Amino acid sequence: MFDRSISPEGACVSICNHRSRQAWIAYHKAREAHADAVDAWVNAGQQGEPPAEPEMPEARFYAGDPLICARDKATVRATLLDVDELMTLRLLHGDGYESRDQNERVSRSPEPSSPSPAHDDLNELLCWLRAQEDAYRTSQRWPTVPYRGESAPALTSSVAWLATHLDSILTHPDHAAEFAVGVLAWHRRIDVAAKSKPRRRTKSRLCPQCNLATLSQMDGEDRIECRNRDCGASRGGPVVMTVEEYDALDTMAAAS
Incomplete structure (x- = not known):
């Protein structure tokens, strides 16, 4: 606060x-x-x-002006509207870099990891936006927040409503500061998760060992691996190759 x-x-x-x-x-x-x-x-x-x-x-x-200056009002408005698009990117690419191999052991926490951290972020953001809207509605003695669902369309509806009433929210002494700072904090959090972290990209060639489209590469890494846990079960594990070895598959395919 x-x-x-x-x-x-x-x-x-x-x-x-x-x-x-x-x-x-x-x-x-x-x-x-x-x-x-x-x-x-x-x-x-x-x-x-x-x-x-x-x-x-x-x-x-x-x-x-009176509580938040004109420049910051414009920043908060642009940031609020951008949160909707950023969360779409977060959902689109979230599973790519956050999913773990099913055989990978994680010893740092006894709690199981969420199968979809991106959707967890969406739900948490929706809860925060609803709480902000509900607090402002209460201050105006308006009806409670209508049900808008639990997915990305609900986020779009919430952002649209808050953007419509943003000028009034940013002049309310009990809500202006918390809402402005909160929107900016959420934007930074989603921006980092959606854009700054590496993504796992699926490769076009089939795995030479299990013959499935399960080869992938993390951004910035020089190795390509098969994400099929059963690949090479009798040969010591899934395929792992260098970029040069993967490129050689194209050469072999063109020569055949």
Whole structure:
């Protein structure tokens, strides 16, 4: 939750003042530490100069309009609308890099991993958006959030409703800061998951050992492997080959 005591009256409560708020938070913590250091210095009967006071930050705060500045309002709107498209990419490519081989052992956690982390993200995002919409509806004494389903179309509907009422939400003293910061945080989270992590890409050639279309390659890796767990059961395991060996399959196919 946004702490208004960190910012001066009238300052924008969104992202443009984030660094300034952090600077003042660090300053207040330094003052507390300084007070403890001075007490320790006095109690120890030290001579000379006491510990130096921390320097006050020269952080500038941008004004809100009335709570969030016009630039941040535009950023939040664009980000909210982009969340819908980003989640589509997340669902499209999520299973590609997050699925594990069925024979792979994971010892870091006793809990079984989710079969679809991308859908888990979608459900969690939908719950957050519904909670935000419900809170705003309650503040306006409007009916509760209608049921919109549990999948990507529900996300589109939720984003559309919130975008329609965004100007009012971003001027509400109880909801503006939490909603703006939350949308931006969700956008960063989905963007990282949808675009920044490597994807597993299926190769066009059949596996030379099991004769199935199960060869694949992770982005950035120079090896290609068969994802069929039964491939080579009597030969020591599934096929693993280099890119050069895979390319040789094309040469052999062209020569035959």
